[in-house]
Amino acid sequence: MPEHQTQNNASAxxxxxKRGVGSDIPDAGWGWGRTPLSIAAERGRVGVMKLLLAHGxxxxxLDHEGRTxxxxxxxxxxxxxxxxxxxxxxxxxxxxxxLLGNAAIGGLSRVTQFLLDNQVDPDFADEYGRTPxxxxxxxxxxxxxxxxxxxxxxxxNARIRSGWTPLSKAAAHADDEGILSILLDAxxxxxxxxxxxxxxxxxxxxxxxxxxxxLLLRGADPFMKDAEGRTPESEMVVRENNEPxxxxxxxxxxxxxxxxxxxxxxx
Numbered sequence: 001m002p003e004h005q006t007q008n009n010a011s012a013x014x015x016x017x018k019r020g021v022g023s024d025i026p027d028a029g030w031g032w033g034r035t036p037l038s039i040a041a042e043r044g045r046v047g048v049m050k051l052l053l054a055h056g057x058x059x060x061x062l063d064h065e066g067r068t069x070x071x072x073x074x075x076x077x078x079x080x081x082x083x084x085x086x087x088x089x090x091x092x093x094x095x096x097x098x099l100l101g102n103a104a105i106g107g108l109s110r111v112t113q114f115l116l117d118n119q120v121d122p123d124f125a126d127e128y129g130r131t132p133x134x135x136x137x138x139x140x141x142x143x144x145x146x147x148x149x150x151x152x153x154x155x156x157n158a159r160i161r162s163g164w165t166p167l168s169k170a171a172a173h174a175d176d177e178g179i180l181s182i183l184l185d186a187x188x189x190x191x192x193x194x195x196x197x198x199x200x201x202x203x204x205x206x207x208x209x210x211x212x213x214x215l216l217l218r219g220a221d222p223f224m225k226d227a228e229g230r231t232p233e234s235e236m237v238v239r240e241n242n243e244p245x246x247x248x249x250x251x252x253x254x255x256x257x258x259x260x261x262x263x264x265x266x267x
């Protein structure tokens with residue numbers, strides 16, 4: 001649905017909710033079989049949602065694509081809206097990606113805490129072996145990583161099909177050392193190898209220089225060979241020769257990160 005249409009609908013829904021009108025009628029001018037609650041959830045309008053729920057809005061109503069209000073809230077990354085719906089009894093239809101995995105993608109801390117408090121398995125892996133911890137580490141959500149580690153029920157060295165671990169993900173994608181630090185403090189293997197024989201330090205070569213240096217300080221071996229006989233040190237020399245400015249990059253002006261073909265199936 002176009003953004004301007006959604007914004008206009010949200011205002012109309014708010015007025016309708018105050019009057020107790022059409023709180024659960026799909027297609028009342030906003031299309032796709034959407035109810036007012038799903039539109040409000042998509043926009044993160046928690047106040048409007050409370051009004052609609054007070055007038056009997058159905059949290060389980062499906063639109064024409066089979067999405068619930070909770071689906072829309074999570075998809076849009078609205079932590080407060082999704083949390084409200086969960087507290088009101090909305091059910092997640094797991095499909096191929098469990099709700100905790102979606103919360104880890106979007107950094108939804110309230111949703112994550114709600115699920116953990118309700119005994120959801122914090123280490124459930126999807127069909128590719130990706131756990132919430134891996135997803136949160138890859139997406140640089142420090143708070144979610146910390147919450148998952150605090151359960152003491154996650155495999156910190158879990159591997160996806162290509163052999164990447166949460167630390168590998170963080171080494172390749174993190175913007176600072178925070179997530180790497182708490183993973184290592186919790187017992188992550190600094191020199192674990194993926195299916196190509198590459199360690200987290202090898203993946204850090206293609207991220208930021210200070211991530212690479214941080215892993216060296218934490219004991220990573222720069223001379224461990226991958227399946228092709230290359231080492232993090234040799235790869236770093238190649239990168240520095242190809243990108244002279246890489247050596248001088250500042251903490252806030254990283255050269256970006258690249259993703260290996262073995263990691264292409266990712267959130």
